[in-house]
Amino acid sequence: NGSPLNGIKTGLAFDSMMLKHACVCGDNSSHPEHSGRLQSIWARLVETNLASRCDRLRSRKATQEELQVVHTEAHAMLFGTNQINRQKIEASRASFVRLACGGVGVDLDTTWNENHTASAARMAAGCVIDLAFKTAKGDNKNGFAVVRPPGHHAESGLAMGFCFFNSIAVAARLLRLKMPEIRRVLIVDWDVHHGNGTQQIFYDDPSVLYLSIHRHDDGNFFPGTGGSTECGTGSGLGFNVNIAWSGGLTPPLGDAEYLAAFRTIVVPIAREFSPDIVLVSAGFDAAMGHPAPLGGYVVSPACFGHLTRELMQLADGKVVLALEGGYDLPAICDSVQECVRALLGDESAPISDEELSRPPCPSAIETLQKTIAIQMTHWPCVKQLAHTVGFSAVHALKSEHEETETVT
Numbered sequence: 001n002g003s004p005l006n007g008i009k010t011g012l013a014f015d016s017m018m019l020k021h022a023c024v025c026g027d028n029s030s031h032p033e034h035s036g037r038l039q040s041i042w043a044r045l046v047e048t049n050l051a052s053r054c055d056r057l058r059s060r061k062a063t064q065e066e067l068q069v070v071h072t073e074a075h076a077m078l079f080g081t082n083q084i085n086r087q088k089i090e091a092s093r094a095s096f097v098r099l100a101c102g103g104v105g106v107d108l109d110t111t112w113n114e115n116h117t118a119s120a121a122r123m124a125a126g127c128v129i130d131l132a133f134k135t136a137k138g139d140n141k142n143g144f145a146v147v148r149p150p151g152h153h154a155e156s157g158l159a160m161g162f163c164f165f166n167s168i169a170v171a172a173r174l175l176r177l178k179m180p181e182i183r184r185v186l187i188v189d190w191d192v193h194h195g196n197g198t199q200q201i202f203y204d205d206p207s208v209l210y211l212s213i214h215r216h217d218d219g220n221f222f223p224g225t226g227g228s229t230e231c232g233t234g235s236g237l238g239f240n241v242n243i244a245w246s247g248g249l250t251p252p253l254g255d256a257e258y259l260a261a262f263r264t265i266v267v268p269i270a271r272e273f274s275p276d277i278v279l280v281s282a283g284f285d286a287a288m289g290h291p292a293p294l295g296g297y298v299v300s301p302a303c304f305g306h307l308t309r310e311l312m313q314l315a316d317g318k319v320v321l322a323l324e325g326g327y328d329l330p331a332i333c334d335s336v337q338e339c340v341r342a343l344l345g346d347e348s349a350p351i352s353d354e355e356l357s358r359p360p361c362p363s364a365i366e367t368l369q370k371t372i373a374i375q376m377t378h379w380p381c382v383k384q385l386a387h388t389v390g391f392s393a394v395h396a397l398k399s400e401h402e403e404t405e406t407v408t
């Protein structure tokens with residue numbers, strides 16, 4: 001794994017300012033989205049020498065102007081400035097609630113620290129913006145943003161679900177506004193929760209395709225949005241794809257299901273869309289180790305590395321991952337490690353033979369068939385592999401091979 005021949009490296013963004021966003025109660029057990037998540041991921045990247053093989057970004061906070069390409073002025077001011085400026089916004093009083101733990105929050109889950117949250121949230125957005133621009137310009141090969149708080153639940157005028165600013169959405173919109181050569185942006189969201197914010201922000205925008213794969217359970221899993229029939233609106237119709245898993249945890253979904261979804265829907269549609277850059281809302285709460293309310297699936301870290309590699313086939317490899325959710329510390333450290341190794345071009349850890357030879361479970365097959373039936377009007381390519389959604393990865397590989405054999 002030598003250093004790249006042209007000196008263009010994987011970009012890596014982290015800043016300790018993002019560790020300071022914490023509830024005043026200091027009790028991590030009641031706040032799963034705590035700074036220990038970022039601390040342990042960063043430690044893992046340093047101790048495995050992966051950080052030293054990357055190009056460390058000079059991090060900075062997003063400006064009000066940048067935040068407002070996606071967020072309303074009131075929202076950007078309310079959550080992006082300190083007390084003084086905030087008093088000028090009438091919304092400020094109503095926006096905060098007292099939590100049972102003694103802390104303050106915008107809702108029961110989303111804690112607010114008067115002294116640190118605004119800076120951390122702006123820093124997260126600034127890191128994703130700069131990694132995205134450096135990758136789009138070719139100064140970086142690709143990138144990983146080790147950031148918190150997460151962003152994909154934040155809507156243009158609403159903070160929720162641990163999220164204040166939608167970092168990925170801000171970066172995508174700025175690319176479209178400031179780099180004319182970036183005509184199409186693909187956002188893939190593999191966090192186990194639907195990114196209602198990102199969907200809302202780009203719902204009528206044909207230049208940004210939002211593709212989410214998430215646990216939905218007919219709307220009975222947080223945040224409840226993200227049904228397969230939500231395909232966009234106006235000129236954006238067809239540029240919103242939801243792979244909305246159902247069937248609860250019988251069985252819990254794993255590598256076989258995620259590999260089938262990428263093979264039959266994600267990669268074919270992404271190829272047809274032909275993006276100039278791929279941004280990934282890389283939450284890892286679908287990984288093994290996450291209890292039901294915050295996940296419940298059993299995707300392996302190696303599988304996330306494989307999904308990263310699949311996306312690197314698009315957009316000349318211009319792929320930027322930004323951390324969203326993920327709460328089990330060993331699981332998220334292992335998953336981030338596999339993704340950064342993929343970005344660096346290391347060969348990947350193998351996915352288990354058991355998962356490679358297992359067909360997707362019945363509820364997953366049903367979801368994939370339903371999604372294909374809905375999306376085929378917008379993305380005709382998905383018809384071609386529709387008959388293979390029930391194949392295991394190994395079986396699918398053989399059938400592709402046989403097909404080429406008969407053709408030639």
Ligand SMILES: O=C(c1ccc(C(O)(O)C(F)(F)F)s1)N1CCn2c(-c3ccccc3)cnc2C1
Binds near residue numbers: 151193222
């Ligand atoms: O599941 C969520 C999530 C909010 C944000 C989630 C995310 O998608 O993982 C993100 F945004 F952080 F990346 S996941 N909520 C909020 C917290 N929560 C919980 C909590 C669990 C423990 C302590 C506090 C809340 C159970 N169910 C929920 C619903």
Ligand SMILES: [Zn+2]
Binds near residue numbers: 025026099103
């Ligand atoms: Zn608290």
Ligand SMILES: [Zn+2]
Binds near residue numbers: 193285
């Ligand atoms: Zn999540």
